Amino acid sequence: MDLSLLSFIVMGVAAVLLSAVMITRRWPVSAAMVLIGVMTLLAGMFGLLDAHFAAAAQIIVYAGAIMVVFVFVIMLLNLPPEELRYGGVTVGEMILSALGVVVALLLGTKVGRGFLTTGIEQLGLQKPESAPHLHRSVFAESENVKNVAASLFVDYLWAFELISFLILAAAIGAVVISKKKGAEHANAA
Amino acid sequence: MLMLPELGLYFSFLMFLVGLAGVMFRKNILFMMLSVEILLNAANLAFVSASRLTNTIDGQVVMFFVMAVAACEAAVGLAMIISLYRTKASIEADDLKALRG
């Protein structure tokens, strides 16, 4: 994994995350500034894809002129922040639930799990002769942690995530059940 | 490991989804325009990645045109927002229902 691939991945993930942050802002100025950050990251990615003129044009034209017009209009009109609730659900909650659907699809379907675990063969694990039906169940005296991890996060991924939800539910339930009556009013807000 | 341009296409897809969510879920016209800018940027990234993948330069040329079109659209859209704000003092999409039958 050389430096250019690593920086491309970092910039790409940051760009997607920042654009998700942008659409959940209340203040228009913050959204415009975050969008400028996204465009700068995109310019960096263009540079890594050997499109130098595109990178320079992206910053000069998009981030340096188009967004300036946006920022002018926002600042001149003094636009108020927007209330982000639609029938009791905020935009952040909507996006998180959409992400939850994606995660469920990734973990719950065979295709999703196959996508998540590509490249696992490069770990160099060897299959035991005694259990050919278990894809990655390897028992060796050394590398125990590695074998457990390989099985846990590949073959039993769905169960792993469900167990983590179970623990979270148990922790919250324990806190709620053991709360005193009077403290409920203080925490109602 | 994946090559850079393929990764670029994946990221472009994800950014497009985010922009689409922004356009669908935000009711402020200015935020809708900002989300449209995200959509256009995602398309630009896809074009440049495709240009790198197929070793042709046309993707970058088209990206330049998309950028120019985005500039024109942003300018006209913002001018409309300004005049809208002057007459109605609000740029929420829900308040623009004068033509509703």
Add this chain to the structure above:
Amino acid sequence: MDATAGALVQFLDSNVGLVSTIGKIAIALVIALQVAPIMVWVERRQAAFIQRRIGPNRVGLFGFKLFGLGQPLADTIKLLFKEDFVPKHVNRFFYILAPIVPAVMGLLAIQGIPLGKEIVVAGHTINLQPVSVNAGFLYLFAMSSLGVYGVALAGWSSNNKYALLGGLRASAQMISYELAMGLALLPMVFLYGTLDLQGMVAAQTDTLLFGFLPNWGIFLSPISFVIFVVTMFAETNRLPFDLAEGEAELVAGFLVEYGSMRWSLFFLGEYAMMFTLSALTTCVFLGGYEIPYLPQSQIIAMLTPIVSAEPATWITALIGLGVLIAKVAIFMFLFVQVRFTLPRFRYDQLMRVGWVYMLPVALVNLVVLALIVGILRLT
């Protein structure tokens, strides 16, 4: 000890690109950060001489008066020890972010300037331009166009009508004159046939114009030079275009809510941008780091018998850097001279000059030079 030294040398040898880039960026940053203190002193002394007084000449170092060269140091220490406040009524995040933007962009823009031709270190030839991309000086343009946001954000975040107006006016002025600046540089791209600043400097030392003039851009296209210098003043918000930060109007404009080190960060950015644009002017119009009639290859050839080959390149690079800084100093002197000589433009006059006078002249200049270059290349 020997093993680590050997390993270090091997690491440096195999990662020459990375190490040399980091070294060049560090050198450029050091040079850029020295500009602001020196310019503070130069500005005050030169202003004093223009106004027939003496200026600060008492603050020296180690007991020597030194013409008041210790004044910037004293100013910096005072600003550092001043109370760093964030007023309650401002938008805190953008108030803190706003001074950082022009400073960082000014320091980033300097990385595109070629500091010399090349040096040879241990057999590796290192091009002395910190950021050498295909897009050439467009990188510089990109960084300076991002610097507009610092001014706009400073004005808006101050939560103050006058600051907002000043900030918006300043950013409108900067983007208006950016157009004319780019159009003034385009004919030079035609003439030299390259976007890269190293290539432009090399093209200016190759031949002699009319047999006796050096092939400098200022002789090839004086109109471009004039337009570029005027827009340079507008880009850096210096007089006669400094309505946004004017001391007499708008009470220091977009800077009104800023004090101590945040205020000085703005000026660091302004001086860094002045230095960058002056360096860009010298590289495009005045031959950059090359001495006229004495190209660097000739200097290397003269020095090689005295010292060996590699130190000859180092000494030549130092000479080139000195030449570049001397030429930039001419423009910095010009900046200060104009500031205390010309009156300030009113805002509508400023915008009219930018759009009605500069832009058509730059466009006509571009078309005419394109035609000339096209005809010359055909014949």
